[in-house]
Amino acid sequence: xxxxxxxxxxxxxxxxxxxxxxxxxxxxxxxxxxxxxxxxxxxxxxxxxxxxxxxxxxxxxxxxxxxxxxxxxxxxxxxxxxxxxxxxxxxxxxxxxxxxx
Amino acid sequence: xxxxxxxxxxxxxxxxxxxxxxxxxxxxxxxxxxxxxxxxxxxxxxxxxxxxxxxxxxxxxxxxxxxxxxxxxxxxxxxxxxxxxxxxxxxxxxxxxxxxxxxxxxxxxxxxxxxxxxxxxxxxxxxxxxxxxxxxxxxxxxxxxxxxxxxxxxxxxxxxxxxxxxxxxxxxxxxxxxxxxxxxxxxxxxxxx
Amino acid sequence: xxxxxxxxxxxxxxxxxxxxxxxxxxxxxxxxxxxxxxxxxxxxxxxxxxxxxxxxxxxxxxxxxxxxxxxxxxxxxxxxxxxxxxxxxxxxxxxxxxxxxxxxxxxxxxxxxxxxxxxxxxxxxxxxxxxxxxxxxxxxxxxxxxxxxxxxxxxxxxxxxxxxxxxxxxxxxxxxxxxxxxxxxxxxxxxxxxxxxxxxxxxxxxxxxxxxxxxxxxxxxxxxxxxxxxxxxxxxxxxxxxxxxxxxxxxxxxxxxxxxxxxxxxxxxxxxxxxxxxxxxxxxxxxxxxxxxxxxxxxxxxxxxxxxxxxxxxxxxxxxxxxxxxxxxxxxxxxxxxxxxxxxxxxxxxxxxxxxxxxxxxxxxxxxxxxxxxxxxxxxxxxxxxxxxxxxxxxxxxxxxxxxxxxxxxxxxxxxxxxxxxxxxxxxxxxxxxxxxxxxxxxxxxxxxxxxxxxxxxxxxxxxxxxxxxxxxxxxxxxxxxxxxxxxxxxxxxxxxxxxxxxxxxxxxxxxxxxxxxxxxxxxxxxxxxxxxxxxxxxxxxxxxxxxxxxxxxxxxxxxxxxxxxxxxxxxxxxxxxxxxxxxxxxxxxxxxxxxxxxxxxxxxxxxxxxxxxxxxxxxxxxxxxxxxxxxxxxxxxxxxxxxxxxxxxxxxxxx
Numbered sequence: 031x032x033x034x035x036x037x038x039x040x041x042x043x044x045x046x047x048x049x050x051x052x053x054x055x056x057x058x059x060x061x062x063x064x065x066x067x068x069x070x071x072x073x074x075x076x077x078x079x080x081x082x083x084x085x086x087x088x089x090x091x092x093x094x095x096x097x098x099x100x101x102x103x104x105x106x107x108x109x110x111x112x113x114x115x116x117x118x119x120x121x122x123x124x125x126x127x128x129x130x131x
Numbered sequence: 132x133x134x135x136x137x138x139x140x141x142x143x144x145x146x147x148x149x150x151x152x153x154x155x156x157x158x159x160x161x162x163x164x165x166x167x168x169x170x171x172x173x174x175x176x177x178x179x180x181x182x183x184x185x186x187x188x189x190x191x192x193x194x195x196x197x198x199x200x201x202x203x204x205x206x207x208x209x210x211x212x213x214x215x216x217x218x219x220x221x222x223x224x225x226x227x228x229x230x231x232x233x234x235x236x237x238x239x240x241x242x243x244x245x246x247x248x249x250x251x252x253x254x255x256x257x258x259x260x261x262x263x264x265x266x267x268x269x270x271x272x273x274x275x276x277x278x279x280x281x282x283x284x285x286x287x288x289x290x291x292x293x294x295x296x297x298x299x300x301x302x303x304x305x306x307x308x309x310x311x312x313x314x315x316x317x318x319x320x321x322x323x324x
Numbered sequence: 325x326x327x328x329x330x331x332x333x334x335x336x337x338x339x340x341x342x343x344x345x346x347x348x349x350x351x352x353x354x355x356x357x358x359x360x361x362x363x364x365x366x367x368x369x370x371x372x373x374x375x376x377x378x379x380x381x382x383x384x385x386x387x388x389x390x391x392x393x394x395x396x397x398x399x400x401x402x403x404x405x406x407x408x409x410x411x412x413x414x415x416x417x418x419x420x421x422x423x424x425x426x427x428x429x430x431x432x433x434x435x436x437x438x439x440x441x442x443x444x445x446x447x448x449x450x451x452x453x454x455x456x457x458x459x460x461x462x463x464x465x466x467x468x469x470x471x472x473x474x475x476x477x478x479x480x481x482x483x484x485x486x487x488x489x490x491x492x493x494x495x496x497x498x499x500x501x502x503x504x505x506x507x508x509x510x511x512x513x514x515x516x517x518x519x520x521x522x523x524x525x526x527x528x529x530x531x532x533x534x535x536x537x538x539x540x541x542x543x544x545x546x547x548x549x550x551x552x553x554x555x556x557x558x559x560x561x562x563x564x565x566x567x568x569x570x571x572x573x574x575x576x577x578x579x580x581x582x583x584x585x586x587x588x589x590x591x592x593x594x595x596x597x598x599x600x601x602x603x604x605x606x607x608x609x610x611x612x613x614x615x616x617x618x619x620x621x622x623x624x625x626x627x628x629x630x631x632x633x634x635x636x637x638x639x640x641x642x643x644x645x646x647x648x649x650x651x652x653x654x655x656x657x658x659x660x661x662x663x664x665x666x667x668x669x670x671x672x673x674x675x676x677x678x679x680x681x682x683x684x685x686x687x688x689x690x691x692x693x694x695x696x697x698x699x700x701x702x703x704x705x706x707x708x709x710x711x712x713x714x715x716x717x718x719x720x721x722x723x724x725x726x727x728x729x730x731x732x733x734x735x736x737x738x739x740x741x742x743x744x745x746x747x748x749x750x751x752x753x754x755x756x757x758x759x760x761x762x763x764x765x766x767x768x769x770x771x772x773x774x775x776x777x778x779x780x781x782x783x784x785x786x787x788x789x790x791x792x793x794x795x796x797x798x799x800x801x802x803x804x805x806x807x808x809x810x811x812x813x814x815x816x817x818x819x820x821x822x823x824x825x826x827x828x829x830x831x832x833x834x835x836x837x838x839x840x841x842x843x844x845x846x847x848x849x850x851x852x853x854x855x856x857x858x859x860x861x862x863x864x865x866x867x868x869x870x871x872x873x874x875x876x877x878x879x880x881x882x883x884x885x886x887x888x889x890x891x892x893x894x895x896x897x898x899x900x901x902x903x904x905x906x907x908x909x910x911x912x913x914x915x916x917x918x919x920x921x922x923x924x925x926x927x928x929x930x931x932x933x934x935x936x937x938x939x940x941x942x943x944x945x946x947x948x949x950x951x952x953x954x955x956x957x958x959x960x961x962x963x964x965x966x967x968x969x970x971x972x973x974x975x976x977x978x979x980x
Contacts, residue, residue, distance in 0.1 A: 038172075039237075046236075048150060051150060061149070087261070101285070128953060130951060228964050
């Protein structure tokens with residue numbers, strides 16, 4: 031580790047909340063999904079940091095599984111986006127508001 | 132320390148770029164930069180195997196998936212203009228929440244007394260932390276069940292994707308239809324039916 | 325075990341229920357059925373005479389227990405001399421009036437309903453007089469008020485009748501408040517509801533409390549017996565059919581107040597203030613009724629005011645402690661007042677529902693039987709010697725004097741003279757002279773048919789007016805009247821005893837009431853009788869001079885008109901009692917009701933309900949505003965939740 035643990039954790043937190051802002055503030059579902067990937071990655075960073083800090087490679091295993099699940103989730107999310115927005119010209123999440131009220 | 136600062140800057144800058152780019156393709160490129168920087172960060176944390184997995188799976192598969200979908204959804208129609216042309220109203224509260232959350236975590240992290248790091252060498256042996264052998268040992272000995280379950284999860288994901296966005300059924304047949312009219316017998320008038 | 329007592333009491337109830345339930349099917353059978361049940365009760369009461377007069381040690385009469393909820397809450401029937409007298413009158417006169425009604429109301433559309441109500445009334449009155457406990461008394465009291473309401477308002481499609489029945493009921497309720505309060509105090513103090521228990525523990529009351537209890541009881545008696553100032557309902561109650569007026573508002577219900585005082589005699593004897601109060605009110609009512617009777621033109625109203633006046637006599641007597649005199653007057657009054665009312669009913673019926681005496685006249689030749697009956701009744705009520713009223717009225721007056729109330733005695737004597745005057749006036753105007761039925765009403769001073777008193781011009785329902793009035797056998801109506809003439813003359817003789825000595829009547833009541841001890845210095849009874857006789861003659865004389873002498877008979881029309889027009893306003897408005905009550909109570913109550921209807925109802929109650937629905941609506945809208953349908957807004961809420969969790973777990977910590 032080339033920096034103290036606190037630095038890595040701070041970095042992870044910053045990335046996490048940038049991801050959250052991305053999900054909330056963008057109307058393009060694809061960019062929202064990419065922001066969700068950011069969230070996953072920030073969690074992975076924290077996991078691996080602590081794995082290194084405690085000398086326990088369970089964190090590595092966990093991060094590995096996170097990557098796997100993130101892949102599956104990205105696939106399905108993209109499939110849903112494709113279906114929902116197949117026929118529209120602009121891809122805008124705010125248009126899918128039929129549950130309003 | 133300098134290395135970490137540089138990496139951190141790269142990570143944050145690319146993340147911000149992903150979130151604020153005007154076109155999705157730009158976001159993909161930014162995300163790629165983010166993943167590569169993250170892989171290097173993993174290397175600094177002695178997690179070599181995961182660094183490679185990060186490059187191969189994340190930037191090699193998932194990002195390509197994104198690129199394909201971007202291409203699919205933009206075909207034949209107007210280029211994407213779905214990004215915010217002005218700041219959405221929701222940005223304010225979102226930033227506030229994010230800032231508060233981040234600040235809290237950061238402060239907590241700074242105040243938490245972490246244990247001093249363990250000292251390890253940097254060789255690729257099985258008993259060395261972060262090596263492939265070490266990782267494989269742990270994965271296939273202690274965590275075999277989660278490994279198999281993730282295989283199952285991936286299979287379900289594939290089936291789901293195929294079901295959701297798969298074919299529209301068999302293509303329309305181009306063979307001419309068989310003429311089913313009976314051959315007219317001589318001597319009999321066929322009155323219009 | 326006295327099964328006949330139960331028969332007496334419950335027979336009329338069975339009749340009421342059966343006639344209510346099967347009235348439309350029974351139609352004209354309802355009359356004989358109702359009458360028969362009351363007649364059976366009368367026979368049973370007669371046969372039980374012996375057990376009523378039984379004196380068994382300290383227990384007087386017999387008791388039929390009904391059921392005991394608790395030892396202190398034991399209900400039963402009491403059959404002693406007081407209840408015997410009342411029962412005989414209720415069932416006896418009641419039976420005669422039932423038979424009379426068969427003739428009077430023949431062809432009426434709701435014939436069965438009338439008899440159901442009459443039977444119900446008999447049952448209610450019997451409950452009142454037969455109960456051996458104050459709770460049964462209250463039940464009977466209330467039911468009798470209900471029966472009166474139902475019967476006054478019998479002609480349900482006449483607004484004046486409906487208003488009169490409501491007025492009667494409301495004033496009765498005022499009295500109910502008084503008697504309820506008294507009963508509550510008694511039961512709270514004594515802890516038991518039976519008369520025997522109450523009278524045994526009278527010493528538990530202080531004199532002040534006793535007076536309050538007697539005062540409250542008297543309020544109830546005043547309302548039921550139409551004493552001043554709660555008398556205003558009685559003249560209006562004449563809206564009911566004449567048999568109803570005869571039975572309820574002359575013979576029985578209005579005497580419930582007298583019964584109350586007689587039954588609570590031990591309380592009354594213990595409180596001199598209560599006696600003073602009761603006697604004064606009774607005397608005041610007697611003279612008020614007599615004065616107002618002198619200016620009435622409706623024959624039934626004349627009789628109503630005379631009832632009020634005579635009951636004043638009864639209350640006066642019972643109030644001052646001369647209980648047996650009061651009960652005697654009740655006995656004779658029931659007979660001759662019923663006679664007078666039923667005869668008036670015959671007149672009204674035969675004249676096609678004409679009630680104003682100004683439009684009568686000369687009926688002596690047209691209706692000789694009515695003439696004879698009315699003559700007997702008038703002599704009885706005035707106290708002409710030899711008739712029953714003579715004995716009872718003089719008994720009342722001399723007893724009042726003997727108990728040391730000369731002022732009341734004087735008022736009573738003057739009233740006797742007035743009674744002779746107005747009864748003579750009624751008799752002469754009705755039966756002598758020329759028949760005035762065909763004369764234009766305005767010539768007789770009748771300003772407007774309705775204003776000339778209660779007009780039963782729609783006595784029967786409009787569709788029945790085509791029927792000839794005399795399609796029922798005449799004996800149904802004249803028979804009871806003829807029968808009543810007998811006791812009207814002779815029943816008073818049971819009180820004949822030389823100079824207040826031991827007459828059959830005083831002996832009869834000796835075990836119940838303490839013997840009257842005259843105040844020393846009281847003149848002997850014959851003095852009272854002589855003075856009253858003089859006044860009766862004077863009253864008749866004045867009436868004859870004004871209405872009966874040949875010149876008066878010739879000039880009847882203009883004389884009557886002048887008298888009608890010149891009636892002093894204070895008398896024409898019945899001393900403004902109605903106006904005062906209206907202004908003090910009715911109008912404010914109506915104003916409060918209107919205020920509630922126009923202000924409270926729409927603004928408070930309706931608004932409250934509306935507000936409830938509006939706030940439910942608003943709450944719904946509030947929650948709806950969260951459902952924007954926008955994914956990003958939902959994501960924001962999740963982020964917010966995450967921030968909260970971060971703060972909680974990191975700052976506050978979970979078992980750090």
